[in-house]
Amino acid sequence: MFRKHRSGGDAEAAVERYESVLATAQEDQLVQVHTEAFAALSDTQRDELRTRLAQSVDEADRPVDERPETLARVATDLEVTRPGSLERVLGPLLPAVAASVMVSPVAIALFPYGYAGGTGVWQEDADDDSPLL
Structure with a gap:
């Protein structure tokens, strides 16, 4: 059985969890999750992301191409140097990236x-007090 952890839509829950990832993940983890997320975007979305990132960083730091790895590095560097700024830069792409x-x-x-990663629900029968193996 599952129960809702928060009210609101799936997109809202994904964005909230994404905010948590941005706040807690190590830099190398952020690069990896962003590389995977940006690879899932369409070519048009990656082009938009490149444009948005280029407008938000210094000229020397702008992405040189639209490869997910390149965009992930620039996005992660932006978030590490200016926490909270990546969500604003993503704009309309935020729900897709968060998901x-x-x-x-x-x-x-x-x-x-016990948290069904990214679904916004907790498993009722999860034993959070169980020892880690």
């Missing part, structure tokens, strides 16, 4: 046992 991050094994590992 993709939530299915990343790296992001799922950051959440407590």
